[in-house]
Amino acid sequence: MASLERNNKLLIELVQQPGNNSCADCGAPDPDWASYTLGVFVCLNCSGMHRNLPAVSRVKSIRLDRWEDSLVEFMRETGNSAAKAVYEKCVPAFFYRPQQKDCLVLRDQWIRAKYERREFTGENSYFQQAYSSDLFESTLWKKGKDNKQFLKRIFLLSRKDFTLRYFIKEDSKVPKAVICMKDLNAVFQPEKINHTNGLQISYLHGERMRNLFVYHENGQVMVALFNAIRATRLAYLQKKHPTLRDSDLIPQITRHCLKEGYMEKTGPTQREPFKKRWFTLCSMNRKCCILKLLCLKSNRGFWCSLDPREHDATELGAAFIGTESHGYSVSESSRSSRGGRWHCGITLQTPDRQFVFMCEQAQDQMEWLEALRKVISQPMTPEDYSNEANLARGK
Known part of the structure; x- marks a missing residue:
């Protein structure tokens, strides 16, 4: 003993x-x-x-x-x-290393890649070559537009022209969509998709942000595509910014939002009834060339959609969030919800408009206030000024 x-x-x-x-x-x-x-x-x-x-x-x-x-x-x-x-001797720079709070499939496949498949010991380069191949193809289940059912679609990732295409049929010659690596972001969102291997692919379509919700029953297939996207994104960023180091580019390969969830929102005159909407505060508009100077998860874009699980959900509007010295602030609000169900208010003040939101719980209100203040506290960059001007012009 x-x-x-x-x-x-x-x-x-x-x-x-x-x-x-x-x-x-x-x-x-x-x-x-x-x-x-x-x-x-x-x-x-x-x-x-x-x-x-x-x-x-x-x-x-x-x-x-x-x-x-x-x-x-x-x-x-x-x-x-x-x-x-x-x-972990030979982990590629683009390969995502999951943390404690990451979803199950990312952590599970990281452990399997390390110990079961021994992908990073240097014994063979098969997996790393696959992630970085010129063409990477996957057959995934994608949520349909009309009947909301998940349908099989062919996704083709091209390192040659830095695009992700998807096709409705195996013999289709014309893709349903061509997504440029410049605007693409991929994040695992199992709760939104109601599947443990669910991936959300976001991209700009014209002036609007669109979302594709996809999954595969095999977690290895899904995580392999995710890391192949990261490999292609890194190659794109390296070509676009040849003078920057990988350490400056990697944080911008894929980006996570600061905060997302439901709030109630009223209109510009604040006499309109409150309506429930889904909000996302994310880092989609950050330029990786200035990441080393800023918080990696801050952002100036504040997107609103009806429901995060809707097919190809697009934003209904966007409010640029600048700094306090430029007339932006956020505070707790005690306004009545005018018939709304929620009463934990937030007031976002911009140079042109005052936005009023209502949260269901005080905890939600506190988290939104913290996230918005984090954005406001970050200094403006030249790219931020450009994004603010474009949004003001309705671009």
Whole structure:
């Protein structure tokens, strides 16, 4: 018994060391599980994914399970840093490294890519060549426009002309849409699509932002397409900004929104009834050439749509969000909702108009206020001035 207590104490001391004190796979702090076949310390959530790989990984709790002397010694000799040097030796710059709060399919496929498929050990370059190939094809389920049912569509990603095309039929010669890498953004949104492997592809169509909602039953296929898009986006950005380093370009490959959700909104005169709308505060208009100077997840575009799950949802309007010195501010509002169901108000003041929104809960109100203030606190860039002028002219 003394030996078992000693081993658990040694493991707790090991997990507190630099490198071991965060999950080897998602970065979550204070991991309390470990793979005794790989020599890594992982969090509870990632340990569950390791259990799905019994041929390569076996896990135990460092506090509750019994550890033999030989296993503790192996953990001491290996640890997260040494294991990463092997299993993450050749991770491509474009490959997305999921974090603790990322969706299940991203974290699961990251773990499988590292340990099961050994994609990054340098043993073979098959997967990396596939991600970066001139043409990358996938057959996905896409939500239809008329009947709202998911239908099979062929997606073709081209590195030659930096586009993503999709076709209605396998023998179609003319694509339904041609999406330029300049305007494309891809983000996993399983809640919106009601599928664990759901991906939202956003792009500019004329003057409006459109969204495609797609999925594949196989998580590996979906994550492979996601990383192929990131590889193509990085190649596009490298060509567009040849003097910038990859470290300056990578944050702009794919972009996540600061905040999104439902709010009620009234009209310009503030005498109109409040209507429920879906809002997204995202980073779609940021230029990667100035990312190193700014917060990577801030933005000046504030988009509103009817429902995030609607086919090819487009924004109904946009309000540019500048800085306080340029006449922009946001504050808590105590206005009546004039028949609306929600009463937690937000007032967004711009040089030309005052926007009034209502949130359902005080927590939602606080989160929106925080997100909007974060945008307002960021300095304006030349690109921001251009976007503000274009939006003012109705472009």
